[in-house]
Amino acid sequence: MSDTTEVMDMRPGDSGAAAFDVERVRADFPILNETVHGRPLVFLDSAASAQKPRQVIDTVRHVYEHEYANVHRGAYHLSERATALYEGARDKVRDFLNARDRKEIIFTSNVTEAINLVAKSWGRAFLEEGDEIIISEMEHHSNIVPWQMLRDEKGLTLKIAPVSDDGVFLLDDFERLLTERTKLVAITHVSNVLGTITPAEEIVRLAHDAGAKVLFDGAQAVVHMPVDVQALDCDFYGFTGHKLYGPSGIGVLYGKAELLDAMPPFLGGGDMIRSVTFEKTTYAPLPAKFEAGTPPIVQAIGLGAAIDYVSELGLANIAAHERDLLTYATQRLASVEGLRLIGTAPDKASVASFTMESAHPHDISTVIDRAGVAIRAGHHCAEPLMARLGLVATARASFGIYNRREDADVLVEALETVREIFG
Amino acid sequence: MFDELRELYQEVILDHGRNPRNFRHPEDATCAAHGNNPMCGDTLTVYLALDDDGVIRDAALEGKGCAISVASASMMTEILKGRTADEAKRLFDSFHGMCTEDDFDMAAAEDADPDALERLGVLAGVREFPVRVKCATLAWHTMSAAMAGETEVTTE
Numbered sequence: 267m268s269d270t271t272e273v274m275d276m277r278p279g280d281s282g283a284a285a286f287d288v289e290r291v292r293a294d295f296p297i298l299n300e301t302v303h304g305r306p307l308v309f310l311d312s313a314a315s316a317q318k319p320r321q322v323i324d325t326v327r328h329v330y331e332h333e334y335a336n337v338h339r340g341a342y343h344l345s346e347r348a349t350a351l352y353e354g355a356r357d358k359v360r361d362f363l364n365a366r367d368r369k370e371i372i373f374t375s376n377v378t379e380a381i382n383l384v385a386k387s388w389g390r391a392f393l394e395e396g397d398e399i400i401i402s403e404m405e406h407h408s409n410i411v412p413w414q415m416l417r418d419e420k421g422l423t424l425k426i427a428p429v430s431d432d433g434v435f436l437l438d439d440f441e442r443l444l445t446e447r448t449k450l451v452a453i454t455h456v457s458n459v460l461g462t463i464t465p466a467e468e469i470v471r472l473a474h475d476a477g478a479k480v481l482f483d484g485a486q487a488v489v490h491m492p493v494d495v496q497a498l499d500c501d502f503y504g505f506t507g508h509k510l511y512g513p514s515g516i517g518v519l520y521g522k523a524e525l526l527d528a529m530p531p532f533l534g535g536g537d538m539i540r541s542v543t544f545e546k547t548t549y550a551p552l553p554a555k556f557e558a559g560t561p562p563i564v565q566a567i568g569l570g571a572a573i574d575y576v577s578e579l580g581l582a583n584i585a586a587h588e589r590d591l592l593t594y595a596t597q598r599l600a601s602v603e604g605l606r607l608i609g610t611a612p613d614k615a616s617v618a619s620f621t622m623e624s625a626h627p628h629d630i631s632t633v634i635d636r637a638g639v640a641i642r643a644g645h646h647c648a649e650p651l652m653a654r655l656g657l658v659a660t661a662r663a664s665f666g667i668y669n670r671r672e673d674a675d676v677l678v679e680a681l682e683t684v685r686e687i688f689g
Numbered sequence: 690m691f692d693e694l695r696e697l698y699q700e701v702i703l704d705h706g707r708n709p710r711n712f713r714h715p716e717d718a719t720c721a722a723h724g725n726n727p728m729c730g731d732t733l734t735v736y737l738a739l740d741d742d743g744v745i746r747d748a749a750l751e752g753k754g755c756a757i758s759v760a761s762a763s764m765m766t767e768i769l770k771g772r773t774a775d776e777a778k779r780l781f782d783s784f785h786g787m788c789t790e791d792d793f794d795m796a797a798a799e800d801a802d803p804d805a806l807e808r809l810g811v812l813a814g815v816r817e818f819p820v821r822v823k824c825a826t827l828a829w830h831t832m833s834a835a836m837a838g839e840t841e842v843t844t845e
Contacts, residue, residue: 625756626754626755626756627729627755628729628731628754628755628757628821628824629698629755629756629757632694632697632818632820632821633694633698636691636693636694643729644728644729644730645729645730649730652730658730658731658732658753658754659729659730659731683691683694687694687695687698687703688698688703688756689703
């Protein structure tokens with residue numbers, strides 16, 4: 267298994283280095299050598315999807331070149347190796363989230379599928395007409411639409427927990443929404459538009475006191491800070507690989523074992539069964555019960571490499587680095603005349619949404635793209651939040667592990683060009 | 690770096706973007722449609738008042754969007770007035786070609802309306818910005834939907 271060892275040993279930089287060395291991190295990301303319209307790429311859209319370090323790219327290529335076969339099937343060497351790597355990735359995720367048991371880690375294709383799994387399996391089986399689900403005003407469509415579909419199917423009530431104008435989750439208002447009919451609270455852990463870090467511990471405590479389960483959409487959270495599902499005591503937690511510097515096509519649903527055990531399967535097919543006859547099928551135990559069909563094998567292994575990568579850097583170090591970037595970028599952006607920051611909660615991740623008086627976000631994005639700066643412009647799949655804030659769109663700069671203060675400088679300089687053009 | 694941007698954001702476009710003409714809801718509109726660009730959330734309503742001969746007496750818009758989509762909508766409402774529904778459709782075809790084809794030949798455009806096309810020429814800069822073509826054509830798609838009796842259109 268020497269090849270496997272080689273995969274495991276690909277780590278970023280010097281494992282002894284305690285301080286965060288952004289130049290060293292940047293050297294791991296080949297795409298940062300690209301130029302856009304003749305300018306060095308300044309990538310400020312990691313919240314949409316992050317770039318990949320060589321360690322992830324090499325792992326993916328290595329598996330395809332040396333260790334690929336279908337998993338959980340073949341009684342032959344390669345399949346055993348691929349299975350070991352795939353299940354090894356599950357162990358890495360378990361460790362990453364500090365889940366109690368590896369069977370609580372379900373691989374999905376993304377967070378959207380993770381949330382839909384809970385809605386279609388747990389929701390259909392355990393919710394009844396008149397039951398209530400609480401989401402918040404700052405949810406991504408992926409944490410709204412599955413619950414609306416379930417609401418319409420089962421006759422549920424969907425309640426919306428408000429946020430303040432500056433993007434703070436209003437805990438008191440949330441508490442007032444809880445009733446004995448509240449069965450689920452499904453809230454983002456970090457807002458993809460505002461960067462707000464929601465008070466997850468308090469949400470869980472209040473929801474559990476009311477007898478409700480809690481699901482967190484952690485897509486934007488796990489990339490910015492350490493997450494411990496046992497300490498949080500949440501019931502479900504979803505995140506996605508491609509925002510965590512890993513491949514796309516791989517997501518994770520964490521669920522407490524007793525809940526997952528009691529839930530019916532989501533998709534039916536191969537791999538999720540114990541035995542099948544035309545009369546009756548019995549299902550496989552966790553986690554296979556929820557992983558029908560050939561899973562995203564290499565994507566999961568790539569996610570494992572990404573987890574190794576960020577774990578080696580240290581999530582606390584990453585959080586400190588990004589906090590510095592956010593503070594710096596916020597100050598620099600505030601100096602741009604006519605610019606308004608959207609989302610200024612005290613507790614926020616390195617996401618800076620803004621609007622400008624003179625230019626629509628789409629025009630901002632087009633102009634600064636010519637300076638090599640990639641940001642997101644639009645409603646960020648959060649139309650209800652846009653409506654709540656009285657906006658149609660924002661421009662959003664999001665900062666990841668490879669960003670530097672200079673990137674904020676280039677952004678601000680490019681925004682001055684926007685002002686030149688649009689006045 | 691900025692030549693193409695200046696080409697895209699010409700003064701005429703910035704002016705129409707800031708101060709769209711015919712920005713209102715005409716009482717006597719005979720058809721209307723709502724256009725939506727789901728990628729950026731731009732949303733426009735186009736109102737048309739056609740007389741019995743199929744001539745567009747009035748064209749107006751409401752909505753929110755980027756400089757390109759609002760400017761294009763504003764210019765469209767000015768240009769459509771007095772033209773027939775058929776002329777409007779042909780103009781849309783020519784305009785679409787202008788926004789998407791590198792070798793678009795304005796003079797050779799069949800059934801073209803040289804004056805109108807020349808005015809719309811200021812929007813041809815979107816050719817260099819493929820993702821912005823939908824912004825420039827949103828109002829025209831919406832107009833076309835309105836005349837076809839549809840009420841909703843998205844630029845997917």
